Amino acid sequence: MPKLKERPKPVITPELCKGCGRCIDACPKHCFTMGEMINPLSGLIPAKVDLNACNGCGLCFDACPEPYALERWIEDALAVELEMAEVKPAAENAPPVIPTTRKPLPTAQPLILKGTYASAVGALLAGCRHFFGYPITPSTEGAELMAKLLPDLDGVFVQAVSEVATVNMIYGCGGAGRPAMTFTSSPGFSLMLEGISYMIGAEVPGVFVNIMRGGPGLGNIAPEQSDIKLACRGLGHGNTHAIALAPSSPQEMLDLTMLAFELSFKYRNPVVVLGDGYLGQITGKVNLPETMVAPGIPRWAVYGDAQHRDNLICSIMLSEEALEAHNTYLNRKYRAMIEHEQRAETYYCDDADVLLIAANTPARMAKGAVESLRRQGVRAGLFRPITLWPFPIDLLTPLLEDVQEIVVVEASNGQLEDELRLALSKAHVIDLPLIENVRHFGGILPQQDEIVEKVLNYRVWAS
């Protein structure tokens, strides 16, 4: 026990004391009493202390809930070399960015992979070593491959208690600056939306591969494009958007999953990869890229070290002005995505007067239909959005001049068509061609023959 004069004694800073009186109970020597005067700064009545009887027991310090209301006063301060651990200030300057690098990949023969596997391999190539997920058909095989491969790459696979937990694990891991991902399917994606809103608000990157299945409710596990509206319009509460990528082959499952990580960190925003159940299962040839990514730790991350100590991951903006400013900033980000990230494939579009619009596997059926229609002398083309959000409207409008008919081919109740119509409307396309559709929404995919038939029937009717 230090000598009396060396023990700290309490001094009240009146404006910081809320007058709760816990110190009055705590002090065995009854040094504290309740004050009588309202402090003008706090509007509260602070306690008073008389140190005559104080023996420096320090119990009051443990009883005061306020960090700065009780000063520690040491009568003989000079005699005491306070053995307080020197607390380092957080690194003054901005933390050095541990840079993300690309490393050349040894040359290798193409792989033959199913869609979900190709996506998992894309994630590994993008530097993702952290996977969180909950098993749900038809996305599980991607997760299973990650579970198999990650341990040997010193990565981490965590099977979460639910999709709700999954997205929050991604929030933590992505907030720490690491590329993290999940595989899920429609009902699971629904559960993740709340967390995705938090990620967008707090600007946390992360990749969600959603192998969509039939809905609503439990629906079935057959392929649908049931979540286009969720990915494009419904990412949880508030002002949210995220880039939504729509691959249509195992190769694109790999390429676009890699791209998803890049965009996710570029914009500090989640990215959604939407595949249909068919695409998850389909096996095909997949070429590996020439380089892979070794991700660094970004400047803004809450990584848990000295350089990143000042950082905060948080979506709270208490004041109305601050929140509006934040949303305005998010809107700028969304605009940048709309400006720079629209992607689409065009197939025989230049002279088309019938334009098929389709994404994912239905786009393959539509491509087959284009071939078949061209053989029959119909000038058909395919416009395949690769980004569903932002909808690639800037790439579409220049093609529309000669188009008399658009046929939206989709395995959903018109969710892609809604995106198309909204984009056309926002782009002020007034002179619309006829918009027809071929839709299925129970797990059956639109087939090449019915697309061809739809177009030919219209021709007959129109002439």
Next chain:
Amino acid sequence: MSVYYEKFTRHARGEGIKGATTHYCPGCGHGLAHNYLAETIEALDIQDRTVLISPVGCSVFMYYYMDVGNTQAAHGRAPAVAIGHKVANPDAVVICYQGDGDLASIGLAEIIQTAQLGLPITVIFVNNGTYAMTGGQLAPTTPMGMATATSPDGRDRLMGEPLKVAEMIAQMDGPIYVERVALFDNKQRNRAKKAIRKAIRLQTEKRGFAFVEVLSECPTHLRMSSDEAQEWIKEKMLPIFPLGVKKDLVVEPWFDMDLPNFDPQALVDQLGTAEEELPRFSDHFPAHIDTDDISVKMAGAGGDGAQTAAMLLTRAAINESFDATHIPSYGPQSRGGTSYADVHIARTEVLSPAAPDPHILIAFNSPSLMKFAPAVRPGGIVIYDSSVITEVPELDSNVQCFGVPMTEIARSLGNIMVKNIVALGALQSVTELFPPGTFLTAIRSALSEKCALIPLNEAAFEKGRQFLEALTH
């Protein structure tokens, strides 16, 4: 205390006294729990490594005060967020701070999983028996009989009994240390400090998950002075929530996680890519079947090997540098019943990967033959297992139909599992899609890790071919 920011600039921009005071009500127990946490972080010299997760509840703004890495979590999800942080950086000291609504109601699944997982993470659970931030509603830990905003006549049986979280956590296998403490007198406060110190020390020593439940006063919603609130905890809470150590295991440090490996060679090795191209045997697309795109359906009962045969055919075609796809039937059908696979082989690109009207059908059982044979397109080929199929449906006169006793041939080779390889042999012979070498190479490379099975499979392929040859020549 220096683990607090010198000035709370996040608290109303640090203006006026807000820059040096918390947002908590006078006498609130949160401030004490914060102080003990801050002292511990300082004493253990872990300020730089600490990641503190603020919950939703009155302590939602904890990140205003603690000069450490801060993440604010959605309601109840802090333990899941903590897992994310801990595995992202195993050296981080991850502390979850949660209230009773957050942890014991909406976040039950997350705390249970995180506790049971047992990673070295520390959870401080502040139990004040009420939803304080939203205005004093019934909490999972509200004592029986107590009136709240949502139990105006007092908690009764229909609202269930209060949840004893520390006991619940302690009976799980994951956690190593669980204690319940209180703040109502000097002795309890001293214990609370020690418990928090220990729970975090165990994490820094990489020993495991630790949980401290703190019975804390909310004078505001009790409508009491802070000394009355202290009394209330003693009288009303202690009988339900007895204090003390609920679990304390001595565990050797075990948590040891490497940083992620980004070595390209390691990744390529994991993917099992081949360095060398496989030999090729074919110099042209099998246009005698169709000009640009050929579809094959293989169907049978689960276990007949339709998917494997389809995969081998796909690989064979890709090795010959054509595009090919394989899509299995999946879903409830694939659990018993018919299992079928659609394969497309295209000169340049497979468009529609489905095969509703295939060029070629291989049927391993009768239901598959009945179902799919009528859809085979005119000029197409049907090969079926005549060991098990006795009746053949009426087919287009343009469709050629071949019965091959696949099961019998496979059995004569000692393993009926290879009947799908017999089928591939027959397919090669009758269609000449690719030369035999193409198929055999695909089979050998698929079996590269089970070399002992290669001769059996080669023999099965050859027998299938010979049978068909005898039939057709």
